[in-house]
Amino acid sequence: MDYEEAKNLVVEGLTKKQKSKSKFYFNDLAKLIGEKPRAAKKYVNQMVTEGILEYWSSGSTSMYGLPGTGKQAAAEHED
Amino acid sequence: MAKHETPMLDELVSGPWPSFVDDLKQLAAHRAKNEDNIEYQIPVDVVEDLLGILELSFKHGRTHWKHGGIVGVFGYGGGVIGRYCDQPQNFSGVAHFHTMRVAQPGGKFYKTDYLKQLCDLWDLRGSGVTNMHGSTGDIIFLGTTTPQLEEIFYELTHNINQDLGGSGSNLRTPADCIGQARCEYACYDTQDLCYDLTQEYQDELHRPAFPYKFKFKFDGCPNGCVASIARSDLSFIGTWKDDIKIDQEAVAAYIGGEFPPNAGAHSGRDWGAFDIQKEVIDNCPTECMWMDGKQLKIDDRECNRCMHCINVMPRALRIGDERGLSILAGAKAPILDGAQMGTLIVPFIEAVAPYTKIKEEVIEPIWDWWMEEGKNRERLGELMKRQGLQRVIEVLGVDPDPRMVQEPRSNPYVFWKEDEVEGGWERDINEFRKHHQR
Structure with a gap:
């Protein structure tokens, strides 16, 4: 699988679920990409670097989301 | 005069032990005076507002922090923990109060120069409140605003030769x-x-x-x-x-009272003469030690490395070579x-x-x-x-x-x-x- 393909799968998958949730575990992304976690991580890292995904962290747990989605950006005065 | 009345926090000061409230009040006064003419990059009254919102939480019996967020430094998914206050109108100094985790040096060895550099950075760009150290071991910087995160990260990595630590679903700082x-x-x-x-x-x-x-x-x-x-x-x-290395002469010296047991760690009061049977052999959890005349013997195959005998007689017993x-x-x-x-x-x-x-x-x-x-x-x-x-x-x-x-x-x-x-x-x-x- 190439990066573009992985990116499309993730963006499409997350966009579909936007109504019910805006933050996703890494495993959710790996499942969308259909690769083992270590292989999926390379694509996910690149998507974060390019600003296609953003991190969210509670301090103990990390999640991923599409930038600007969910309540977080507004709640944190970051938008 | 303090910005916020804090009668409940003041109760904590009245006890017999040192209180973090004293420390925070001292820091708040220090920032207000600013005798070092620091160009504070976050609100000067951050510590006063921290005390104020804690008092309010005590009063209401619930927290006024919102924990977690999307803030961080570019390329890193950890090291910064977003924190916001839900009463920003009344406590604007802590509207953003993010935590940064800084990797601690190996074995927590510092030079004072290094500590001063860290504290100077944090006084300038953060609240000045630190936690040395957090449970994971990191140096914890408590309280800064979002625009300062990249600035602090740059200073840490370029001038202090230090990295952020781990947080979230990461490998944590070893x-x-x-x-x-x-x-x-x-x-x-x-x-x-x-x-x-x-x-x-x-x-x-x-x-x-x-x-x-x-x-x-x-x-x-x-x-x-x-x-x-x-x-x-x-x-x-x-x-x-392999086997614990035994120096029988040193064993005799412990028995004879020439060397203090536990390297003198318990010498604050008189425990009486050292009794190797009572203080070492009888305390061996696997009962693998005994005296053969004046010689200490160990059946090393039974030893479970509890370290007790070595701790008590460090000059006589040493860890093995393999x-x-x-x-x-x-x-x-x-x-x-x-x-x-x-x-x-x-x-x-x-x-x-x-x-x-x-x-x-x-x-x-x-x-x-x-x-x-x-x-x-x-x-x-x-x-x-x-x-x-x-x-x-x-x-x-x-x-x-x-x-x-x-x-x-x-x-x-x-x-x-x-x-x-x-x-x-x-x-x-x-x-x-x-x-x-x-």
């Missing part, structure tokens, strides 16, 4: 004891292994892809000064394979299922740079398994409990070892699989009945 730098009990170079793994696993430290947090900790000997056995998902504890480490997995604090101590998975492995065997045969197989089969927010210890230690042994590709069992029948985890048994599970019932009546 922590080690002072090791061979200062301690004669250290069975391997804890700081070298800690530093090596920190560098090797930078991606795991800064870019979260684990199901949950993961901690390495390194104890140079079984005394466990960083308590890795209780506090880390993978605990590296120094040990030795040194390495044991690896235990799965310790955790009690969020789910209660606290767990680490379980022994590797009884002995040599700890020699570049540590390839430790990385390729232990750490990476464990991670691959946990990343694939661990549920979201499931610690390694919980996965081990769910799938069984037998699965861990399969993952590592090692044979079961009696030392992995705490005591007989307490965790009988080894079950035969069909392909391990000659003939499998299929049997000819007629053939069986020829030899066994119904």
